[in-house]
Amino acid sequence: MSLTSPSYVRDLLAQHKIRLKKSLGQHFLVDENILKKIATAAQLTKADTVVEIGAGIGTLTQELARRAGRVIAVEIDSRLISLLHEQLRLYPNVVVVHQDFLQFDLGTSEYKLSIVGNLPYHVTAPIVEKLVAAHTILKSATLLVQLEVAEKLCATPGTRDAHALTIFVQSFAEVHKLFSVSRHVFFPKPDVDAALVRLEFREIPRFRAPEDLFFKVVRAAFNLRRKTLKQSLTRSPLLALPTEIALEALAKAQIDPQRRGETLSLEEFDRLAQALATALAQRNCAAPRSR
Numbered sequence: 001m002s003l004t005s006p007s008y009v010r011d012l013l014a015q016h017k018i019r020l021k022k023s024l025g026q027h028f029l030v031d032e033n034i035l036k037k038i039a040t041a042a043q044l045t046k047a048d049t050v051v052e053i054g055a056g057i058g059t060l061t062q063e064l065a066r067r068a069g070r071v072i073a074v075e076i077d078s079r080l081i082s083l084l085h086e087q088l089r090l091y092p093n094v095v096v097v098h099q100d101f102l103q104f105d106l107g108t109s110e111y112k113l114s115i116v117g118n119l120p121y122h123v124t125a126p127i128v129e130k131l132v133a134a135h136t137i138l139k140s141a142t143l144l145v146q147l148e149v150a151e152k153l154c155a156t157p158g159t160r161d162a163h164a165l166t167i168f169v170q171s172f173a174e175v176h177k178l179f180s181v182s183r184h185v186f187f188p189k190p191d192v193d194a195a196l197v198r199l200e201f202r203e204i205p206r207f208r209a210p211e212d213l214f215f216k217v218v219r220a221a222f223n224l225r226r227k228t229l230k231q232s233l234t235r236s237p238l239l240a241l242p243t244e245i246a247l248e249a250l251a252k253a254q255i256d257p258q259r260r261g262e263t264l265s266l267e268e269f270d271r272l273a274q275a276l277a278t279a280l281a282q283r284n285c286a287a288p289r290s291r
């Protein structure tokens with residue numbers, strides 16, 4: 001019997017006395033066609049090592065194992081681990097790791113990793129941030145996320161749907177929304193529809209400013225969304241710049257201080273952060289350090 005049969009999955013979980021937890025985003029894929037479309041979109045070959053985020057009962061893992069050289073299946077829920085071993089016993093190229101993906105060490109392999117996951121919705125943003133931070137060792141990430149999040153990740157910077165996460169992701173990856181996925185292909189059915197997005201990590205980021213400063217400026221702009229840029233740069237605790245420096249950098253970057261930060265394109269954020277770096281260096285001020 002197949003893991004894409006809802007009645008089989010129900011019986012399997014009952015046999016193992018497992019009640020699914022909404023708090024862990026446990027909505028398993030039960031549609032053979034969508035499963036194959038996701039695995040195909042991941043563009044895997046036998047030369048690839050893929051890390052699967054949230055393996056669940058191994059439905060997607062099996063499909064990935066048929067296509068990739070090696071699969072590292074990460075799952076946080078201890079109750080699913082023996083079940084996963086059982087379902088994956090015929091796939092010697094799969095390693096099951098019982099861990100929170102947010103704590104999982106992506107390592108420093110010279111071969112770039114592919115990431116695939118039907119993501120638990122409650123931790124999508126920290127997972128995407130972790131992937132962005134690890135961009136140098138990643139080839140791609142093929143992620144099933146809430147439709148709303150997919151739209152946020154793919155939004156054009158400077159438009160209403162864009163968030164700080166949009167800028168972070170698009171700074172390091174080409175982002176594509178591949179297709180929408182109905183809530184009806186999951187067991188149990190979630191409250192919202194989903195979409196598959198693909199992140200293809202770039203060799204060179206889309207900004208030239210010092211990374212720490214670039215991200216501080218982006219965060220400051222979005223944290224104080226209703227404020228003007230002048231206010232964001234001077235009032236955000238991330239930067240707390242003297243007004244004189246903020247205005248000088250805005251003038252050099254040719255950006256109106258009265259604009260709201262969320263209206264800036266990625267290139268404008270970069271120009272502003274570069275101008276700030278110069279202004280701070282001229283005054284011998286240290287640029288803020290953490291992202």
Ligand code: SAM
Nearest residue numbers: 024027028029054055056075076100101118120
């Ligand atoms: N891959 C399976 C599928 O497609 O049917 C399951 C996907 S289900 C949406 C998300 C899975 O992620 C659940 O099995 C859940 O227990 C697991 N999970 C939730 N939070 C996690 C975390 N922080 N790290 C690793 N796995 C997590």
